[in-house]
Amino acid sequence: xxxxxxxxxxxxxxxxxxxxxxxxxxxxxxxxxxxxxxxxxxxxxxxxxxxxxxxxxxxxxxxxxxxxxxxxxxxxxxxxxxxxxxxxxxxxxxxxxxxxxxxxxxxxxxxxxxxxxxxxxxxxxxxxxxxxxxxxxxxxxxxxxxxxxxxxxxxxxxxxxxxxxxxxxxxxxxxxxxxxxxxxxxxxxxxxxxxxxxxxxxxxx
Amino acid sequence: xxxxxxxxxxxxxxxxxxxxxxxxxxxxxxxxxxxxxxxxxxxxxxxxxxxxxxxxxxxxxxxxxxxxxxxxxxxxxxxxxxxxxxxxxxxxxxxxxxxxxxxxxxxxxxxxxxxxxxxxxxxxxxxxxxxxxxxxxxxxxxxxxxxxxxxxxxxxxxxxxxxxxxxxxxxxxxxxxxxxxxxxxxxxxxxxxxxxxxxxxxxxxxxxxxxxxxxxxxxxxxxxxxxxxxxxxxxxxxxxxxxxxxxxxxxxxxxxxxxxxxxxxxxxxxxxxxxxxxxxxxxxxxxxxxxxxxxxxxxxxxxxxxxxxxxxxxxxxxxxxxxxxxxxxxxxxxxxxxxxxxxxxxxxxxxxxxxxxxxxxxxxxxxxxxxxxxxxxxxxxxxxxxxxxxxxxxxxxxxxxxxxxxxxxxxxxxxxxxxxxxxxxxxxxxxxxxxxxxxxxxxxxxxxxxxxxxxxxxxxxxxxxxxxxxxxxxxxxxxxxxxxxxxxxxxxxxxxxxxxxxxxxxxxxxxxxxxxxxxxxxxxxxxxxxxxxxxxxxxxxxxxxxxxxxxxxxxxxxxxxxxxxxxxxxxxxxxxxxxxxxxxxxxxxxxxxxxxxxxxxxxxxxxxxxxxxxxxxxxxxxxxxxxxxxxxxxxxxxx
Numbered sequence: 041x042x043x044x045x046x047x048x049x050x051x052x053x054x055x056x057x058x059x060x061x062x063x064x065x066x067x068x069x070x071x072x073x074x075x076x077x078x079x080x081x082x083x084x085x086x087x088x089x090x091x092x093x094x095x096x097x098x099x100x101x102x103x104x105x106x107x108x109x110x111x112x113x114x115x116x117x118x119x120x121x122x123x124x125x126x127x128x129x130x131x132x133x134x135x136x137x138x139x140x141x142x143x144x145x146x147x148x149x150x151x152x153x154x155x156x157x158x159x160x161x162x163x164x165x166x167x168x169x170x171x172x173x174x175x176x177x178x179x180x181x182x183x184x185x186x187x188x189x190x191x192x193x194x195x196x197x198x199x200x201x202x203x204x205x206x207x208x209x210x211x212x213x214x215x216x217x218x219x220x221x222x223x224x225x226x227x228x229x230x231x232x233x234x235x236x237x238x239x240x241x242x243x244x245x
Numbered sequence: 246x247x248x249x250x251x252x253x254x255x256x257x258x259x260x261x262x263x264x265x266x267x268x269x270x271x272x273x274x275x276x277x278x279x280x281x282x283x284x285x286x287x288x289x290x291x292x293x294x295x296x297x298x299x300x301x302x303x304x305x306x307x308x309x310x311x312x313x314x315x316x317x318x319x320x321x322x323x324x325x326x327x328x329x330x331x332x333x334x335x336x337x338x339x340x341x342x343x344x345x346x347x348x349x350x351x352x353x354x355x356x357x358x359x360x361x362x363x364x365x366x367x368x369x370x371x372x373x374x375x376x377x378x379x380x381x382x383x384x385x386x387x388x389x390x391x392x393x394x395x396x397x398x399x400x401x402x403x404x405x406x407x408x409x410x411x412x413x414x415x416x417x418x419x420x421x422x423x424x425x426x427x428x429x430x431x432x433x434x435x436x437x438x439x440x441x442x443x444x445x446x447x448x449x450x451x452x453x454x455x456x457x458x459x460x461x462x463x464x465x466x467x468x469x470x471x472x473x474x475x476x477x478x479x480x481x482x483x484x485x486x487x488x489x490x491x492x493x494x495x496x497x498x499x500x501x502x503x504x505x506x507x508x509x510x511x512x513x514x515x516x517x518x519x520x521x522x523x524x525x526x527x528x529x530x531x532x533x534x535x536x537x538x539x540x541x542x543x544x545x546x547x548x549x550x551x552x553x554x555x556x557x558x559x560x561x562x563x564x565x566x567x568x569x570x571x572x573x574x575x576x577x578x579x580x581x582x583x584x585x586x587x588x589x590x591x592x593x594x595x596x597x598x599x600x601x602x603x604x605x606x607x608x609x610x611x612x613x614x615x616x617x618x619x620x621x622x623x624x625x626x627x628x629x630x631x632x633x634x635x636x637x638x639x640x641x642x643x644x645x646x647x648x649x650x651x652x653x654x655x656x657x658x659x660x661x662x663x664x665x666x667x668x669x670x671x672x673x674x675x676x677x678x679x680x681x682x683x684x685x686x687x688x689x690x691x692x693x694x695x696x697x698x699x700x701x702x703x704x705x706x707x708x709x710x711x712x713x714x715x716x717x718x719x720x721x722x723x724x725x726x727x728x729x730x731x732x733x734x735x736x737x738x739x740x741x742x743x744x745x746x747x748x749x750x751x752x753x754x755x756x757x758x759x760x761x762x763x764x765x766x767x768x769x770x771x772x773x774x775x776x777x778x779x780x781x782x783x784x785x786x787x788x789x790x791x792x793x794x795x796x797x798x799x800x801x802x803x804x805x806x807x808x809x810x811x812x813x814x815x816x817x818x819x820x821x822x823x824x825x826x827x828x829x830x831x832x833x834x835x836x837x838x839x840x841x842x843x844x845x846x847x848x849x850x851x852x853x854x855x856x857x858x859x860x861x862x863x864x865x866x867x868x869x870x871x872x873x874x875x876x877x878x879x880x881x882x883x884x
Binding site for chain 1: 249250258260262367390391420423424425426427501502504505506508582583584586587600602603604605606607608609610611612613614615616617618619620621622661662830831834835836838839842850852
């Protein structure tokens with residue numbers, strides 16, 4: 041039997057909640073009875089470094105996604121999304137925050153340049169997740185969960201592994217106290233944003 | 246959140262890191278004593294045990310270093326309490342002396358030594374393969390292939406530890422330690438954990454004078470041979486499709502990659518597949534069987550050819566006409582993954598290195614995607630101290646001082662704009678190396694060492710500086726925690742691993758008692774601290790033994806405490822007085838200060854700023870001002 045796994049690469053900057061997002065998707069998989077491995081790849085420091093999390097849904101134990109095998113890339117920051125784009129293939133869906141956080145003392149391409157280059161390669165959706173998190177939910181840390189909500193709305197294949205309901209249940213497993221409520225909101229708000237962006241794209245085509 | 250699910254009942258499913266799976270298994274195994282010094286990728290094992298220690302009734306401690314942790318766990322075990330000691334791979338170097346002796350005396354209740362290796366050196370100075378320690382010490386090495394397997398092998402390891410009365414080395418790697426997998430709990434935590442025992446005196450066993458240890462060595466070698474003979478069975482060795490001419494032998498996590506690669510190639514039935522969960526000593530019997538039918542064997546293992554060499558030796562002894570391959574197809578450097586193993590197997594089959602995946606072209610822009618090495622956080626006390634160290638050196642006219650460095654977040658001080666780590670080798674190395682250099686070079690030598698590292702391995706070399714007339718100045722960066730590994734408490738924090746308050750052992754007291762004139766400074770009071778720094782440097786140059794303890798809490802802990810207590814920290818902004826001189830950017834490299842692409846002036850990211858105020862101090866035009874005052878009590882959070 042050839043195993044089919046659904047591969048999600050989460051890219052961003054340490055401190056943005058990548059590990060939490062991986063744990064959230066993983067718990068949604070547990071809620072859905074889907075097997076999963078989640079590899080957390082981070083370097084020396086707590087914060088500020090480049091971090092990637094490999095989430096692989098479905099049977100199998102090898103934890104790291106091969107380059108070109110990511111079905112979905114969730115980018116919490118533009119430069120990091122661009123850095124790891126070779127994990128995606130032509131068919132991949134990339135859901136990226138419009139947030140850009142350049143490393144200190146660096147010359148870097150602009151968000152516009154990155155969006156233009158990445159969209160030539162993959163099916164890219166740029167989401168104003170950080171803005172929505174900050175302005176509407178008053179919690180900038182929920183941008184990660186908003187992006188998951190978007191991804192669930194934009195990827196039927198992801199949804200076939202984990203539903204919005206399973207993700208909401210997972211929020212209760214992963215967060216404590218007040219954080220549960222705001223992250224549930226972020227998930228639902230992200231889902232509706234994803235539906236909106238999907239419809240907009242379809243209308244444009 | 247591990248405390249939420251580590252104690253769930255039998256039958257529950259929890260999404261556990263490899264390290265947490267080991268912790269849960271230790272709880273189920275009735276471990277009564279766990280000790281460690283934190284070190285990536287091993288930390289979460291004892292950290293999660295610490296969180297539930299009281300509930301479980303287990304003694305859990307952060308020891309001052311790995312050797313001490315090992316000795317403590319070993320002692321519990323010989324006194325009849327099941328014990329666990331965990332460390333990163335290089336930690337076992339520190340504990341290697343007691344490791345060797347523990348094999349000679351053996352243990353009574355089970356003792357598990359978790360060695361978490363770091364192939365690819367994600368957060369380490371090297372990538373040694375600690376399976377060699379098994380061959381060196383004659384102790385069995387168990388190597389799981391996924392977190393679920395780590396959970397079950399941990400429990401089994403206690404059984405074999407007690408059966409053979411030997412400590413067992415459980416070797417994980419970063420990828421296994423830091424991968425989550427759903428785990429179904431097979432058993433409940435025991436109602437009562439044995440935490441008290443008794444020490445039965447036996448000098449012939451526990452006093453390793455030559456007359457005793459020679460006998461013990463013979464007994465150890467007998468056990469070693471027995472283990473090699475007895476344990477060639479499940480779960481230590483698993484065999485799929487026996488009898489084929491082509492075979493793959495995969496050890497530890499490499500099996501996970503082989504397993505999936507063969508599925509992708511649709512070639513699962515073309516190979517005899519042997520999963521090795523005990524690479525050391527490699528059991529003889531199943532290998533002899535394999536050699537009786539296989540003609541081409543590929544050994545897939547991470548880092549060194551530990552299984553390959555043992556298998557090759559057995560093949561020679563058997564006179565088998567077989568090709569044993571391994572490191573000629575599988576890289577010996579860095580961690581393996583599905584992609585690498587897929588290509589290795591293809592190459593072994595004589596096929597091209599084609600892979601079934603093809604990624605899109607990397608983004609190629611001008612300017613290119615900049616690297617993002619880890620940086621000192623906004624508000625990091627080390628940034629302030631490094632700035633002070635440099636300014637003070639130039640104020641007293643010291644040219645080109647040498648900064649010997651050490652292991653911690655502050656190792657990042659080697660980067661511009663600070664460049665205050667000219668070496669970083671191993672725990673405590675800053676002071677010993679500074680001592681030697683100070684006796685042979687003309688430059689001023691400053692040893693830069695963190696608080697936790699100082700307790701770990703900084704004391705003997707500090708004593709040595711004074712005793713042997715070294716000229717090193719010792720600069721201890723005290724941010725109150727073992728910060729890099731996630732803020733574990735240490736002897737200067739005033740807390741134990743399980744949160745009990747204890748008397749602080751102050752670094753300045755230790756240094757003073759050795760004969761160092763010791764300055765304690767608060768680098769957040771930049772002006773005052775600079776004065777003290779200059780005084781200390783001058784005194785050092787006049788021939789005194791001088792040490793500086795720079796004390797300011799880790800910014801991440803300050804942010805956490807501020808959130809928890811509802812205290813607002815100040816934040817800063819750049820005003821129109823800014824001339825765009827970039828002093829703040831170039832002197833401090835703070836991630837909260839950014840320069841947008843179309844702007845000639847820096848700005849401060851309010852959500853990233855921790856409000857330390859160092860940038861306001863260094864701005865020559867007083868163009869950085871407080872944009873939001875801190876709430877009552879904010880300043881105390883930092884000290």
